[in-house]
Amino acid sequence: MLTPCHIVVEGNPVVIYASRNGVPEKVLPLLEPFLAKFWEERETCGEYGDTAECLVAQIVVRFGYEICEDDYSNLRVGINYAPDAKYIYFIRMNRQLNTLIPSEEYRSNPNLGIKACREFATKNC
Numbered sequence: 001m002l003t004p005c006h007i008v009v010e011g012n013p014v015v016i017y018a019s020r021n022g023v024p025e026k027v028l029p030l031l032e033p034f035l036a037k038f039w040e041e042r043e044t045c046g047e048y049g050d051t052a053e054c055l056v057a058q059i060v061v062r063f064g065y066e067i068c069e070d071d072y073s074n075l076r077v078g079i080n081y082a083p084d085a086k087y088i089y090f091i092r093m094n095r096q097l098n099t100l101i102p103s104e105e106y107r108s109n110p111n112l113g114i115k116a117c118r119e120f121a122t123k124n125c
Contacts, residue, residue, distance in 0.1 A: 002019070014079065017076045018074055022086055024099055081110035098119060101119075
C-alpha cells in the first residue's frame with residue numbers, strides 16, 4: 001500500500017522518508033512501543049546526551065527494518081521534505097508523538113516542513 005510518510009525528531013535536521021506503509025494504523029503500532037522502549041533504555045542508562053541523534057539512528061536501524069518489510073529501497077534519510085508525504089510523525093524530546101497531516105501549502109512548498117501541517121493526533125510515549 002502506497003502511503004508515503006516522514007518521521008522527524010525534534011532537535012535533529014534529518015528527515016526520514018518511507019515511500020509506503022505510512023498510515024497511522026500501520027506506523028503507530030510499531031512506532032509507539034519502539035519509542036517506549038527507547039525512552040526506557042535512556043532512563044535506565046541515565047544517558048541524555050545526543051538523544052535526538054541517537055533516536056534518529058535507532059529509528060533508521062530498528063524501526064526501519066520493521067516498516068521496510070525486506071525492501072530497503074522504501075526507506076530514505078535526508079534533509080528535505082517530500083511533497084507526496086501523507087503523514088508526518090513528529091517525535092518531541094518531551095516524549096510526545098504528533099501525527100501531522102501536510103496542508104496544501106506544504107504540498108506546494110515542502111520546505112515549510114511541519115510548520116505547514118495540521119495536527120491529526122498526539123500521544124505521549
